[in-house]
Amino acid sequence: MNQALLLGRRALRETLRTPESLAPTLLIPLFFLIVNVGQAGKIFPASSTGFLKGQSYAAFQLPSSLLLAASFGTAALYLVEDIEGGYFDKLRAAPIGRTALVVGRLFAEAVKSVILTAVLILISLPFGIRVASGIFGFLLLLVLASAWAVTYAGFMQLIALKTRSAAATNSGSLLFFPLLFLTPNFVPRSLLTRPMEIAATFNPVTYIMEGLRSLILGADATVVARGFAVVLGLGAVMVILNVRAVRSYD
Amino acid sequence: MTLAIEAVGLVKTFPSKGGDVEAVRGVDLAVEQGEVFGFLGPNGAGKTTTVRMLTTLLSITSGVARVAGVDVASDPDAVRRKIGVALQEAGLDPRQTGRELVTLQAQLFGLAPAAARDRAQSLLELVDLVDAGDRRIKGYSGGMKRRLDLASALVHQPDVLFLDEPTTGLDPASRLTVWDEVRRINAEGTSVFLTTQYLEEADQLCDRLAIIDGGRIVLEGTPASLKASLRRRRGLDHDPTLDEVFLEATGRTRIRAAGDVEQVQA
Numbered sequence: 364m365n366q367a368l369l370l371g372r373r374a375l376r377e378t379l380r381t382p383e384s385l386a387p388t389l390l391i392p393l394f395f396l397i398v399n400v401g402q403a404g405k406i407f408p409a410s411s412t413g414f415l416k417g418q419s420y421a422a423f424q425l426p427s428s429l430l431l432a433a434s435f436g437t438a439a440l441y442l443v444e445d446i447e448g449g450y451f452d453k454l455r456a457a458p459i460g461r462t463a464l465v466v467g468r469l470f471a472e473a474v475k476s477v478i479l480t481a482v483l484i485l486i487s488l489p490f491g492i493r494v495a496s497g498i499f500g501f502l503l504l505l506v507l508a509s510a511w512a513v514t515y516a517g518f519m520q521l522i523a524l525k526t527r528s529a530a531a532t533n534s535g536s537l538l539f540f541p542l543l544f545l546t547p548n549f550v551p552r553s554l555l556t557r558p559m560e561i562a563a564t565f566n567p568v569t570y571i572m573e574g575l576r577s578l579i580l581g582a583d584a585t586v587v588a589r590g591f592a593v594v595l596g597l598g599a600v601m602v603i604l605n606v607r608a609v610r611s612y613d
Numbered sequence: 614m615t616l617a618i619e620a621v622g623l624v625k626t627f628p629s630k631g632g633d634v635e636a637v638r639g640v641d642l643a644v645e646q647g648e649v650f651g652f653l654g655p656n657g658a659g660k661t662t663t664v665r666m667l668t669t670l671l672s673i674t675s676g677v678a679r680v681a682g683v684d685v686a687s688d689p690d691a692v693r694r695k696i697g698v699a700l701q702e703a704g705l706d707p708r709q710t711g712r713e714l715v716t717l718q719a720q721l722f723g724l725a726p727a728a729a730r731d732r733a734q735s736l737l738e739l740v741d742l743v744d745a746g747d748r749r750i751k752g753y754s755g756g757m758k759r760r761l762d763l764a765s766a767l768v769h770q771p772d773v774l775f776l777d778e779p780t781t782g783l784d785p786a787s788r789l790t791v792w793d794e795v796r797r798i799n800a801e802g803t804s805v806f807l808t809t810q811y812l813e814e815a816d817q818l819c820d821r822l823a824i825i826d827g828g829r830i831v832l833e834g835t836p837a838s839l840k841a842s843l844r845r846r847r848g849l850d851h852d853p854t855l856d857e858v859f860l861e862a863t864g865r866t867r868i869r870a871a872g873d874v875e876q877v878q879a
Binding site: 380445453459 | 668669670671672690691693696700702704705707713717718721723762765
């Protein structure tokens, strides 16, 4: 655990020293929030749209932006740099637990995501958004979004460990877009067409999005718990696959 | 006495589309404690593959390797505690400072933060990088990176130090500095396993050496004994250079070496 924290601290230092890599993770999700609300906001007025529970459409859209911000997986891109530059071999040749080798960066990803999510929510407040579940709900939002960030970074780290290629790892972040749009992204699941509803039901991102949305619009404990269950399950699978990949790394 | 490095029948096979490629085909090694052992060979001969197996970075297809008395395949973590590794092209993190990198390495080897900082300071002094220690590695020259890599390989005072082509790409002055460091480290009791393309380097530094070609060791001995043997066989009236020993051992003439060097990916 200590080694993972040491490597996590180094990864955070790395992020702080490349602030330019943080800008897109903040600006692109904000861009999507503004554009989506600008295009569909009038269709769903707060006063007459039941699923908004009295809030603006921006509140309904915010989870998509939070998930997008948590899905850049930059941890994996830095890992490829380590692999290509030889530093990863230096670490592998040291008596560091194989789990720490991959978990260290995920720790850093969690911390980074908590901060990014908090900043995004604060920036979004002028859009008429409030976190209906209060301070505790706000904290759960941070945890749920960062748990997804860790899970997706774990998926991208897996690509990095298997391919050792920056191009392949980079393209892993694009895979998130179909996952993001095969969800109740613009309307609740019950209003989707049947094919979209089926796709969304099989998409794990749906449950995390619904969990986040529930915390913003008014907490439904079951929906929130389901979101956590899905992300924790997927996260555990990713960590296990990462550890297996680094153990068999040749 | 336990050998610093012992390998028996070491084999590494890589799967490939056209069938398996045998990069190392049964290497035997016996490196005594306190030796500087040179491992030479043409490009693709299997040098780096052998080093990567001995340093736990690559799985062993067959054969046995022990480093500092510990079996590499069955207890890689114990081996990692006993070895220092500076690989080709100094694998460093360009965003850290030299001091941060060495301190982190020391902490990863289990030193407490204060002890790790002290160790980093003394190692930076050893490799003459105190002034540059707080600068990011990105701005270091090739020679500075190699010296820092060497320092980071020494944080835990390893029994055996592996240096894979430590001076490739360095200017002559930087090369001499690295040689001095290797001698100093060895004088303190650390066994050194050194791969190099530079025969002068092997001649200057190594107590004994082995030449690998096509994944097999083709010659082994002290630099002096290898030269004397070639002199006897050829009936020369002067000692040959290590270059000539190398070229004969690998079946290359100077003309072939210039125009037809075998390239095998290892």
